[in-house]
Amino acid sequence: MRLLVVNDDGPPSTVSPYFAPFINALNEAGHTTVVVIPDRPLSWIGKAHAVGKTLTAASRCPASFSDKSCAIPGCDETEDRTHRWLVVDGLPASCTQIGLFHAGFNPSDFDLVVSGPNHGRNASTVYSLSSGTVGGAMEAAQCGRRAVALSFGSKEVQPDHVIHAACQRSVALIGDLVRDWHPDVDVYSVNVPMVADIAERPVSYTTTARGRWISGGLFSPVPVDPEKLALSRTYQFRWAPQLADIKRQAEESPEGEDLWASVNGVISVAPLRASFTSVDVHK
Structure with a gap:
């Protein structure tokens, strides 16, 4: 397959x-x-675009992000988009747009758009509605392309063999999803637990748990001297997600939800539509 691959974690x-x-x-x-990615980490950005901003995309050899030399002869003289990556000073959804319309291909040239793998899970609406990984996939759906949002469920440093196994399992799963793609699905959101025996872990179709911020949110106030506050009348709030509610919701999540899968070592596949589903209030 020809795949457009984007992410929200950057190079x-x-x-x-x-x-x-x-x-x-x-x-x-x-x-x-074909790789089109942001030039820096842009988590929690959703499906946003920087309106009015002129984006710059740098053509980079993948080897430039490692300590290895490129094995492709004449790499510096070519613009082979299946080898050199486009690294964009824009948001994940914008990378999807650039990849589909401005990387030398038409949207119909791609069999699938893959967004990820995210560094951490995207289970429950608290994460998925804010996720740049899911946003990149949803942008593809808005452009008429099927997409998979892939998330690896760990922020901890993982040994190479676990990462390799998770990648192998994910590639095989993506192939299975494409072969049996349900006609009503726009995006599959896949969460893969980072465990040593990932090759043997079950796969479960799930719903997306309805997560909520209840007792705490994403920000905490920055302490300020009362006298300075009286003069400036300005307030600061630092990024400090309070995750107690989310952890409790994960522990209480019923079988069949993506949160349940994430705490039970199950690979979750949530079939999604790229729409805000209407609620019939007249039933």
């Missing part, structure tokens, strides 16, 4: 540790990959 780094191994796994499986 390979300590905060984007799964991307390069995943691209290698796709290529080793015989797929053709």
Whole structure:
């Protein structure tokens, strides 16, 4: 298959540790990959675009993000988009747009758009509605292309063999989803637990748990001197997600939800439509 691959964690780094191994796994499986990614981590950005901003896309050899030399002869003289990545100073959904319309291909040239693998899970609406990974996939659906949002459920440093196994299992699962794609599905959101025996872990179709911020949210106030506050009348709030509610909801999540799968070592596949589903209030 020819795949457009985007993400929200940016180029390979300590905060984007799964991307390069995943691209290698796709290529080793015989797929053709076109990579368009943000130039920096942009989590929690959803499906946003920077309105009015002129975006810059740098053509980069993947080897430039590692300590290895490129094995492709004449790499510096070519603009082979199936080898060189486009690294964009824009948001994940914008990378999807650029990849589909401005990377030398038409949207119909791609069999699938894959967004990810995210560095951490995207289970429950608290995460998935804010996720740049899911947003990149939803943008593809809005452009008429099928998409998979792939998330690896761990922020902890993982050994190479676990990352390799997760990539291999994900590539195989993506192939299965494409072969049996349900006509009513726009995006499959897949969460893969990072465990040593991932090759043997079951796969379950799930719903997306309805997560809520209840006793705490994403921000905490920055302490300020009362006298300074009286003069400035300005307030600051630091990024400090309070996850107690989310952890409790995960522990209480019933079987069949993606949160339940994430705490039970099950690979979850949530079939999604790219729409805000209407509620019939007249029933």
